[in-house]
Amino acid sequence: MTAGNLTGPRPGRSAGRTFLVGTRASTLASTQAGTVRDALIDRGTPAELHFVHTPGDASQKAQTPVARIGVGVFTETLRNALAAGECDVAVHSFKDLPTAPDPRFIAVVPPRVDPREVLVSNGDLTLRELPRGARIGTGAPRRVSQIRALRPDVECVGLRGNIDTRMSRVGDGPEDLAAVVLARAGLERVGRLDRAAETVSVTDIMPAPAQGALCVEVRADDAAAVEAVRHLDDPVSHARAVAERAVLATLEAGCTAPVGAFSTLEDGVLTLQAGVFALDGSTSLVRTISGPVDATGAGPGDAHGGGEDDGTDAGEGVVHPDPQHAAAELGRTLGTRLLEAGAASVIATAGPL
Structure with a gap:
């Protein structure tokens, strides 16, 4: 066209x-x-x-x-x-x-x-550094499947909402998440890249x-x-x-x-x-x-x-x-x-x- x-x-x-x-x-x-x-x-x-x-x-x-x-x-x-x-x-x-x-x-x-994913985590741990059994927030099947391949010991928890809502779920309380996975592009555009503990390699999580x-x-x-x-x-x-x-x-x-x-x-x-x-x-x-x-x-x-x-x-x-x-x-x-x-x-x- x-x-x-x-x-x-x-x-x-x-x-x-x-x-x-x-x-x-x-x-x-x-x-x-x-x-x-x-x-x-x-x-x-x-x-x-x-x-x-x-x-x-x-x-x-x-x-x-x-x-x-x-x-x-x-x-x-x-x-x-x-x-x-x-x-x-x-x-x-x-x-x-x-x-x-x-x-x-x-x-x-x-x-x-940048199309890659980022991890926002409690204690600024990377995906590989998260403890066994860590709860990671993401509702995207593409992310879940690749996280499970890399870290079969963690739990993926469905998550929706805007950037601030998702990041607010990260903490060290019993109902909190150890980390959330977000698109780097979103954090970059709203000026919140300082919250990212890691920009995840495309060999670990291939972007959408x-x-x-x-x-x-x-x-x-x-x-x-x-x-x-x-x-x-x-x-x-x-x-x-x-x-x-x-x-x-x-x-x-x-x-x-x-x-x-x-x-x-x-x-x-x-x-x-x-x-x-x-x-x-x-x-x-x-x-x-x-x-x-x-x-x-x-x-x-x-x-x-x-x-x-x-x-x-x-x-x-x-x-x-x-x-x-x-x-x-x-x-x-x-x-x-x-x-x-x-x-x-x-x-x-x-x-x-």
Whole structure:
């Protein structure tokens, strides 16, 4: 998908308008959206935040597991608000979006921050230093499966809520947790990295596909909005995120599945590693692929699983003219290799936490 066939601003909205940047009201979400608002303003585009309440906000307060309330609970309402013209720009944590492309929107990906996990622990102990039987807070099957593989002697406890709520559970009392696992990106964005005892290696806990990346969406029929966000796109971050999410899409797994991915893009070569993990820690399938991806001079497009197919072969070792297509093809190839190694059965047997 490209920005070349846009029809102009939605009726009733001036091309010189103040752009409304849609976001949830949580500290992390509004901070992320605030960086987009500020970047627009810095380029001379008037912008302000617009808060959208989602059903997922109430489910967090009730500590309802994400697996029970459904994938996309935090993004669907925001996308609907964008589609309806309630806001002009929507800012998501890219890892939370469905992998299926949505033709209603054009997306850009700002520069990505460190995608690794961090451990916030009592006494600033690392994951390997925690005592036997330690209770670790995390509700993500991907994290649980890898923690159990590394430390089968600890207990993983389901946990939801905002960053401060999760970190407040760490202590030395009988009801406290010894540690919680969080995305480093969240702590970095809200200025709380000082609480991290350890940034966990990707070989210990592989991040979620596209973790640390934001996805900024605008309506595909809003030429003024597309033009306003163009400069936010970082082609390297965009290609890496697309490659990782293409693995997830190929596996037909949701964002709560025990699937991890991590990529680098240096000197025109994208190296992608992805894994599927059994919830009990007994099995891990990890594969790696590398291929040429030229991310210089790329622009915004379909950020969800690669752009539309233009008939060009983008197999491993072949340079595709569109870096998102090339990155997506690498991700699909790696996903296929994981399926051939038995990934579907590992995912199917993951079961509830």
